[in-house]
Amino acid sequence: MQLKLLISSLLLAISTVAMAAKPITEEEVLAAQKTWGEAIVAIGKAYVAKEDYKAVATKTVETLYGYHEGEVLFKPTKASQQQFRLTKEEAISYFISGVIPEDHGFAIQPWTNVRFENKDIIIDSDSAIAMGNYYFTDAKTDKEAKVEFTFGYKRGVDDNLLINLHHSSFPYTPTY
Known part of the structure; x- marks a missing residue:
């Protein structure tokens, strides 16, 4: 009986290790x-083309952010009155406007390109944090807007990376 219990315990331990996230x-x-970046551009393209940009934004948040698997800390660039977006609906609002009055639709500006320049990426097995600058190319002026970012990632149950931390802001400009 003890041998059976020991074997069962070993098999459980092995299966737990095998199931651990890569x-x-x-x-x-x-x-x-x-x-x-491609998703942000796609939201704007759908908006300009008068397509269902709300569906594109919803899919973006549902597939790239981890709201359905736990907490997400989201502090968007153009947010001052309600600085944080802790729900899926608030995140969608930021990208296309909606439930938060100050939101004017960051993704529907629109942008033609988003490029990341990472200062560094720290990986701790089952999580990662990236920090640096990303640049958004304005579709109307072709000028780039520089934004500072920190993104945190975790592996989702579907094996894809999910954003669980998103902080971005414009670079500090001294007034002196």
């Missing part, structure tokens, strides 16, 4: 950033 790689973080 470590996050730098390549996955870079791919997640590329996907996020």
